[in-house]
Amino acid sequence: MDPIYEKIIRPVFFRQDPEAVHALAVKALRMLGAFAPLRSAMEKFNLVRDENPVKVFGVEFPNRVGLAAGFDKDALAFRAAAALGFGHVEIGTVTMHKQSGNPKPRVFRYPQDEALVNYFGFPNEGAENIAHTLSKTFDKKTKKIPLGVNIGKSKITPLEEAAKDYVFSYNALADYADYFAINVSCPNLPDVRKLQLGENLRELLNALKAADAERASKLGKAKIPMLLKISPDLTFREIDSILETVFDLGVDGIIATNTTSTRPESMAGYAEKIGGLSGKPIFEKSLQAVKYVCAQSGGKIPVIAVGGIYNTECAAKMLDEGASLVQIYTAFIYNGPFFAKELAKSLHWRNNPEWI
Numbered sequence: 001m002d003p004i005y006e007k008i009i010r011p012v013f014f015r016q017d018p019e020a021v022h023a024l025a026v027k028a029l030r031m032l033g034a035f036a037p038l039r040s041a042m043e044k045f046n047l048v049r050d051e052n053p054v055k056v057f058g059v060e061f062p063n064r065v066g067l068a069a070g071f072d073k074d075a076l077a078f079r080a081a082a083a084l085g086f087g088h089v090e091i092g093t094v095t096m097h098k099q100s101g102n103p104k105p106r107v108f109r110y111p112q113d114e115a116l117v118n119y120f121g122f123p124n125e126g127a128e129n130i131a132h133t134l135s136k137t138f139d140k141k142t143k144k145i146p147l148g149v150n151i152g153k154s155k156i157t158p159l160e161e162a163a164k165d166y167v168f169s170y171n172a173l174a175d176y177a178d179y180f181a182i183n184v185s186c187p188n189l190p191d192v193r194k195l196q197l198g199e200n201l202r203e204l205l206n207a208l209k210a211a212d213a214e215r216a217s218k219l220g221k222a223k224i225p226m227l228l229k230i231s232p233d234l235t236f237r238e239i240d241s242i243l244e245t246v247f248d249l250g251v252d253g254i255i256a257t258n259t260t261s262t263r264p265e266s267m268a269g270y271a272e273k274i275g276g277l278s279g280k281p282i283f284e285k286s287l288q289a290v291k292y293v294c295a296q297s298g299g300k301i302p303v304i305a306v307g308g309i310y311n312t313e314c315a316a317k318m319l320d321e322g323a324s325l326v327q328i329y330t331a332f333i334y335n336g337p338f339f340a341k342e343l344a345k346s347l348h349w350r351n352n353p354e355w356i
């Protein structure tokens with residue numbers, strides 16, 4: 001970890017309100033993203049390019065480490081991600097309707113556990129406004145890494161109309177997405193996780209697949225890979241049912257996992273009871289989900305592993321279980337802006353020992 005971040009910047013940041021620091025970080029990265037000379041110099045210096053770039057679900061990634069959804073909810077900071085070393089970035093969660101999310105405070109730090117609890121509930125500017133932002137900032141020619149777009153259900157949309165909500169966001173943002181992440185695993189909104197199973201999931205994915213096929217044939221464009229983001233709180237039987245639907249409908253990949261609504265015993269005395277826990281304490285849970293998905297699918301479905309990855313060993317374990325890529329969020333907060341670069345580099349060396 002960068003000692004300046006650890007000894008000077010982080011202690012100052014951690015004395016402030018987590019959401020205020022987050023807003024400040026997004027602002028700084030937005031400025032960096034907009035200032036092309038510095039951004040491209042930093043990209044040259046920091047973006048780790050693997051010898052053999054990873055190609056999964058038809059998309060090429062310069063390295064295996066991505067920025068997970070939730071950091072750049074409104075697509076303001078994504079242009080700076082490659083300059084920090086990330087090999088891809090996922091914006092969102094974006095919903096059809098602009099919404100303010102749950103009441104504050106809604107982010108809590110647990111430094112001794114290297115963990116966070118968040119109860120955001122998808123605050124975002126709404127799909128149309130975010131598409132407008134992207135229409136001004138997205139530049140295919142200068143973009144160095146794939147952009148994932150994570151979509152979810154608006155709070156005001158009833159569960160029965162969820163598919164319409166996701167399809168609206170899909171259509172609004174399709175021009176910018178290298179892949180879509182379908183978020184059905186957020187623990188912070190009443191109904192979202194109900195979309196993970198049975199007919200609800202089938203109906204949702206069918207509607208999205210139909211929208212994708214229609215767009216592809218109307219515009220003569222390639223289909224956009226669609227990945228499903230799942231919860232670490234599913235039983236193995238529930239994962240089996242999800243995989244059945246995923247294979248039936250030709251979903252392109254799984255992102256495992258989102259935050260957990262459970263708490264480890266060690267945090268029982270002090271962790272917020274409501275909200276999704278992320279960071280170090282969820283690593284084992286996410287690893288088990290990744291392991292199970294990879295094993296049950298016989299490696300046939302690409303997996304992006306996310307959940308509590310805080311060092312090279314964790315990331316390597318996820319890749320060894322069969323994941324193709326990893327993402328981080330909480331470790332980015334605890335280990336600093338260049339942690340992705342460090343991680344991508346160490347994974348690169350691990351794959352190419354002759355380089356050491």
Ligand SMILES: Cc1cc2nc3c(=O)[nH]c(=O)nc-3n(C[C@H](O)[C@H](O)[C@H](O)COP(=O)(O)O)c2cc1C
Binds near residue numbers: 073092278327328
């Ligand atoms: C503050 C915060 C906000 C998040 N918001 C979202 C979100 O909007 N959509 C989503 O799919 N995941 C969201 N996540 C979950 C992360 O993308 C990731 O799946 C989870 O935090 C586990 O990874 P980590 O332990 O590396 O943080 C959020 C996580 C945090 C900590």
